[in-house]
Amino acid sequence: MKIYFLGTGTSQGIPVIANNSPVCLSTDFKDKRLRTSIFVEWDNSIFQIDCGPDFRQQMLVSKCPKIDAILFTHEHADHTAGFDDIRPFCFLQKKAIPIYAQQRVINELKKRFEYVFETENRYPGAPSVEVNVIDEHNSFKVQGKIITPISVLHGDLPILGYRFDKFAYLTDVKYITDENLIKLQNLEVLVLNALRITEHPTHNNLEEALEFIKIIKPKKAFLTHIGFQLGFHEEVQKSLPKNVYLAYDNLQLTI
Template identity: 70%
Template sequence: MKVYFLGTGTSQGIPVIGIKHPVCLSTDLKDKRLRTSVLIDWNGTKILIDCGPDFRQQMLRIDNDALDAVLFTHEHADHTAGLDDIRPYCFMESKAMPIYAQNRVIESLKRRFDYIFETVNRYPGAPSVEIHKIEPYHDFTINNKTIKPLLVNHGSLPILGYRFDHFAYLTDVKTLDETTYNQLQDLDVLVINALRIQEHPTHNNLKEAIEHIKKIKPKKAYLTHIGFQLGFHNEVQNTLPDNVFLAYDELILDI
């Protein structure tokens, strides 16, 4: 399994428009972050988690020419706003793109991208989707590969994380319940969000992310969904436990 970090930034990315903070002005490429998303290549099956506003740029950057499915963690724009740009994959394969999300998220996508979901008088240039409604703890398969959707709490909003064999991806986490902790045992790699040093009402700060990692006990953990307030990549990395790493755009893991 290969995991491509397409973006590791928070909802505004880094640099943020109009902000002159030193991290936003950094020349280190590891401090340049597009909106958070990963592409998983699981023995040739390519699965995208979240399709944010930087999706087109991300696909061009890694020269990705195939996509089997899109999984959504939740409905916020930094995780969904690139949905229209799946159209080249639909056209190349001459078929609808399978998308997987909670019912609430599907309904939100229908409101915002109504022309994609239109069944009468469809615009011929629109992408088409194949809807799969999923719920936490109800496993599903893509090309005979089992995926476990997990409940995580984005403040008071219940959203999804995903486990693929011995790899798990969680973003926009604030709290986890015991059922999810139990589903996250025996991991080789955990990805989890760490927004900044200061507390935030709906996202982990760095301390909270480390506490989740200590409880889950993966062999390795990577931090994502990072804001400029966390600090310079290399400086923060030097403060982390030996098995915890800051993810960065274009990082590729071979699991």
């Protein structure tokens, strides 16, 4: 299994527009972060998680050859605004791309991208999708692979992370129930959000993320959805436990 970090930044990315903080002015490529997203290559299948506003650029840089399914964590713009840019994959693959999300998220996508879901008088250039609604309590199968949704709270908003065999991806987490903690046992790699040093109402800060990692006990953990307030990549990395790493854009892992 291969993991490609397409973006590791928070909703505004780094650098932030018109922001002259030292991190935003950094010349270190690891301090330049597009909006958070990954794809998972599992045997012959590629599963995209979220498609934010940087999706087109991320696909060009990563040279991702296809998308077999898109899994949405939630409906916020930094995770969905690039939805229209799946069109080249639809044209290339000559079929609808399956999308997986909670019903609430599907409803929001239909509001924002109504033309994608039209069944009559469809615009010929619109993306084609096959809608699959996720039950947060049940695993589901895609391309013969079992994927387990992990329900977490993004502040008060219930959203989803995903487990693929020994790998789990959780972003925008603030709280998680004991029931869902059980689903995260025996991981090789956990990816988890860590927005900044100070507390935030809807995201883990660094201290909360590290405490979460202590509870889950993955062999390795990578932090993502990072804001400029966390600090310089290299400086923060030196302060982390030996099995915890800051992810960065275009980092690739093999599990």
